Amino acid sequence: MDPKFTPDQINQIQSLGINITPPSPSTPHLLPLLSISGLTLISFGGLVFFKTKSTSVVQPNLPIPNSETVAKPTQVPKSIEHYLLASQQLFTQAIDAQTQQQSPSTVTSLLNQSLASANDSIKVFPNDFRAYLQRGQIYQSLIPSQPQLLDLAINDYLTAQKLNPNSAQITRTLATLFATKGDAQNTLAFLTKTVSLEPTKAQNFYDLARIQQQAGLISNAVTTYDQLLSILTDPVQKSQILSEKTTLEKLASQNTKPLIPQTVPTISSEPLIQASLPAPSLNQEGLIIAAPETATDIKVKDQTDSNSFSGNATLVSGQTSVTISSYILTPSSQVYVSTISGGKNQTLEVISKSKDSFTIGLLSPITEDINFKWWIVN
Secondary structure (H helix, E strand, C coil), rough: CCCCCCHHHHHHHHHHHCCCCCCCCCCCCCCCCEEEEEEEEEECCCCCCCCCCCCCCEEEECCCCCCCCCCCCCCCCCHHHHHHHHHHHHHHHHHHHHHHHCHHHHHHHHHHHHHHHHHHHHHHCCHHHHHHHHHHHHHHCCCCCCHHHHHHHHHHHHHHHHCCCCCCCHHCCCCCCHHHHHCHHHHHHHHHHHHHCCCCCCHHHHHHHHHHCCCCHHHHHHHHHHHHHHHCCHHHEEEHHHHHHHHHHHCCCCCCCCCCCCCCCCCCCEEEEECCCCCCHHHHHCCCCCCCCCCCCCCCCCCCCCCCCEEEEECCCCEEEEEEEECCCCCCCCCEEEEEEECCCCCCCCEEEEEEEEEEEEECCCCCCCCEEEEEEE
């Protein structure tokens, strides 16, 4: 039976301002619906339920994000290893390109990129010695074909040495570079530092003593040979050094002429490599990349018999004398001679001495060569 409102219920509902719409006779009886300003009343057996109409939710006005307000991902700063590795990889590619005889422009481009990465490492990490060391090694490797880069290499290694004063590798390389430059004074200074940093490496002592001899620093060379003998274990090497030391000891009490200190150039420019840069002979075939240090010992450039305080010479068999030129000879200079090999029971003598040369010989010729060492003491 369909639920019906009683007359009292109808009156109560109408007193509330609610109209009751009776169902159409032609339609089936449905649950009576009541409507009150947006509310739907559903009646089930006299019970009234309220159902709200669905309405759209209005979102508050929010600011539209833009490129300035959106958080950007944080960029991780590049480490110095990043720059050094990039520089070294490009440098290796340049060597490979040269080995494969690729075009000079290709080699030059790779070198410039390697140098640019080294420059970046210096700008970002100006207090890290490795940055200057990397660029200095690039300059150094190009000196055979680009000699104008020698001062740039020296400048970078000097900076690296100030930042890392305990590196024997850096001080020895500086000695090598100054020797290439012909600067004996700085060569000796940095070899001396190398010896103090690497007191068990024989090569450093030998190079230092030999250059001290050439510079006329006889007593210094004797001291260095003493240090070298204390670490040598090979009997043949010890015998050779002992013989050299014994000969020098005869001159140790003589006054020697000190070298005049030379200034060290300070260069701050950072040029890129140009294949067209003028350079002697070797550069005519393009850039030449060499190992930073290929020699086993250090020799001062232009330090020859003519401007050295000591040297070796040979009196050829059948000859009675040999003349040696020397620009440092003075009227008061003393010349000493010591036989190294040959000429048993023979005594070499200084036969004559002039303004810029001296002559060593015998009273009569012999049938074998005589190898000897000489010194000038001023």
